[in-house]
Amino acid sequence: MSEEAKAETTDSKESFEPKIMAFVCNWCTYAGADLAGTSRMEYRPNVRIIKLPCTGRIDPLFIIKAFENGADGVLISGCHPGDCHYTTGNYHARRRWIAFKDLLDFTGIDMSRVHFSWVSASEAIKWVELINNVTDDISALGPFMDFKRLNKKEAE
Amino acid sequence: MSNLYIPHLVTIEDIYEETSDIRSFKLVFKDKELRETFEFKTGQFGLYSAFGLGESTFCLASSPTRKGYIQCTFRKTGRVTNGLGELSIGDTMGFRGPYGNHFPIEEWKGKNILFIAGGIALPPVRSVIWNILDRHEDFGNVTIVYGAKTVADLVYKEELRHWDERPDIKLIQTVDPGGETDDWQGKVGFVPTVLEESKVKAENTIAVVCGPPIMIKFCLGALGKLGFSDDAVFTTLENKMKCGVGKCGRCNVGDIYICKEGPVYTATQIKTMFADF
């Protein structure tokens, strides 16, 4: 069954389990998520984490690629400003996101599906809350059909 | 007639790691009937698919005299070849072919054959070598000059050893200066130089040259000095190909489509082509 058909047969939003891609930095957010895990905190299982050395490595392409491959939401997270393991990576990343967010918004990509956050290595609780909130938000929005329709359109 | 671009499925029956980045596959068609009937001529090539990554062109490195399987050798450099580099025995890949022309070995009967190859260019020559060795009684002396950058870059090491031991073949191996190891038994020097020093007799001899464009250029010069006529020198041209059947328009050298009219040419033909390679 195609993604779309699957999504369309999902009548009630409760049974919809969103796919969320999280691009996180190795040193802060991943460590934070790790801490949440080792502390046996429970959070929603909808998130698939991709670990990168630094938020500075998160190319805008990743977001587009995630949506192309069927993500319903994307989360990007790294060290708080000033805490970057490589001193300035997250400052550069922040500038890039400021521009890219405007571009995405301008081209009509639903910005409520893209979340940005700072989560440090000690903020396991914040991570858990973040994931739960993002998952709830995106569950409420339902499946992200824009890109999926695009996929279908090109197959015609 | 079915769609040209749909490959046959083949299973990887064996993998040989030739060097750190060169691999050979022994491939068997999934289709039983095709396994029996598939035929090709030495010098032809095929397009090999790694699903999800695309197609690449390599020659058929096995000899048509060995039935039931085909063999290919490639260097892991691009998207497809790296993908193929990750496959294991038993995996499935795609193959379509054989395409292109071939070495006219039937016309070479009774003649001595001189093979010259550099680096990864031994595979196309290997097909001819085995084809000739399998019916050695039809041909004269066989001489092989093979060189690579370093000892580690020599491919088909097992077969080189085998050929070296055979009394009916003269094998000259060489590596580029600086590429030798302490226990290296062969020569040190570039292929064209070694070729010239070998003093191979041009009389009643056919030369088959394969290698990078620059090596071919100098080898043609060296063969000229040894007294070979251009008609007796055969080489292959390689260009990027996508379709393999003369449609996609990228392998042409001037007005010659390598995939359809090549890849095998005599030195005479090469010298009259548009300088586009």
Added chain:
Amino acid sequence: MGKMEKELREKAKELLESGEVAVVIGYGFNRRKTRVTPVFITDPAETDKLVFNALCVNNLSIYLTRKYKDVQRIGRPAIVAKGCDIKNIVVLITEGQVKREDVYIIGMTCEGVAYKQELLKEKLVPEIMPVKCHNCDVRNPHVTDTVIGEKSDFTPPEEPTGMVFDKIKQIESMTATERWDFWNEHFTRCIKCYACRQLCSLCYCEQCITEKNMPQWIETSAHPRGNLAWNLIRAMHLAGRCTFCGECERGCPVNIPLNLVNQKLVLTVKNAFDFESGYDENVHPPMIVFKEDDKESFIK
């Protein structure tokens, strides 16, 4: 314009004769003298081919980039450049692609050019001028070795005006779905000829991201998905660098309004980082620097 052309030809001749430059990159007429095309003058006797008029729409700074190895091989170039073209040369200098001393800039004062050559019938009228010309603050070129032409006394409006700005406002007032539909309608037409990239002097990468195939980040097929990815990333790679010269839109054979995305990012960069591209070769472009207190409101 007659006087300017005369001055230009004399200057070009002088530069070539003295050996100061090996080639003058300028504009010349086609056979029928109906259209203007880039010319490369190496012989002082041929400088009469140079023209300058409202048909001179091309941004010749593309020929200074490393994509044009056979142009570079000729030797030191002099380039005929309008103020807007000089902005691109400035960015090339900032980004280390061209050394200031390696290029002789013949700045042309300019009263505007046509949006596309086909539009010019007899006289240049404001209606056929691109938005950049209406808001131009470099009609007197800013970074030059010599200036040709009389000083222009045009002052651009305080607030930039024109169709592009109006349209951006209109798009911003749409809903996300409307915007998505608007852009997909345009991007779907894309034929992936890459004229936008090839005409952009700031797209000088020898291997474009779309040609990188391990992995294949941007699908090369011209289907809606591949087109969207390509157009978004092309715009993003020009964020903080684009000088709004408008060449990509002019060259687009299927009329995708690329100026809208480009200008949107120009505005974003101006508002967020107080930076305008193409004025000062000694200021770093905004995407390679940062401030610790860059303002944003969306990172939670």
Added chain:
Amino acid sequence: MTDRYISKESLGTLITTVNKSGGRFVAPVLDARQVVYKEVASIEPVVDDYILPRNSYKEVAFPQTEVIYKYELNRAGVTIDPVEIEARETIVFGARPCEAASLASLNSVFTWDFIDETYTKREERVVVLSVGCINADDECFCTTVNLSPKSTTGSDVALYETDNGYIATPITDKGKAFVKTYSASFADTPKGEKRKELIDPEKIEGVDLTKLGETLAKTENYDNPKWAELTRKCCGCGACTYSCPTCHCFDITDEGTAFEGERRKNWDACQFDHFTLHASGHNPRDTQYKRYRNRFMCKFHIYPTKFNSTGCVGCGRCIRVCPVRLDITELMEAMSK
């Protein structure tokens, strides 16, 4: 078969009839401020005041991007699911006599020993209704390549504009069959309806196709410095090749994951620098003039000598669309000397 007549109203009915019978009707329409060939369901969007549409109608048989097959990795290995080639009857209305010659040229490539079904299956079902030109612009040069608004090569039915409709001359068997099938739309020419005068574009005096062919055939001219001088300005985009009715280059590429995806046949352009790049890093056409030279050779040497067909139909699209105004006729002139 004698000349028939189709009024503008009947053309409207023809469009709906073709659509109803499952066929495609492709005609010039206005889209994003330019005239392009597009599928239409009614006559409303169809325009008749144009020189040439921006795109070439080769798309109907050779689409810009198409799926050859889908693959899926599973326990059994790999399953290949070939995509059936959709071969609907396709009517191309409003083609200009110059480019009508182009499908025959593409045919010669796509059937050269190996038959490319993805093309031929569609091409077999294409009916070309050409409309003679009553206008020409500066970029038109069909008369220079021995074609003209009067030529009928490649047209199945040649149409000639009148005040209220078109006079239709069936040329090929396919065209005759078409007129027969849709005979309800055709009638006898009413009195007073006369062909409008066809306008020839100006012939470029300096071009001599025979000489041009001879020049190109000589290998020593391959390194002529003129190539670099005249094409240095080429910016290396694919606008010319993608608008050209006879350009046939394509790419075969995979899209998808290692588990499932598809293989596609996409247009490609010899003007791109990565087109001929070898895996080793060697590129036989490493500078732009070599790539342009290849395109030019393809049109005026390879097509005529190898395939015995027209390489360039003189539609002038490549000149109109070129962002740096590289004029192929200037090169033809220079190489005719």
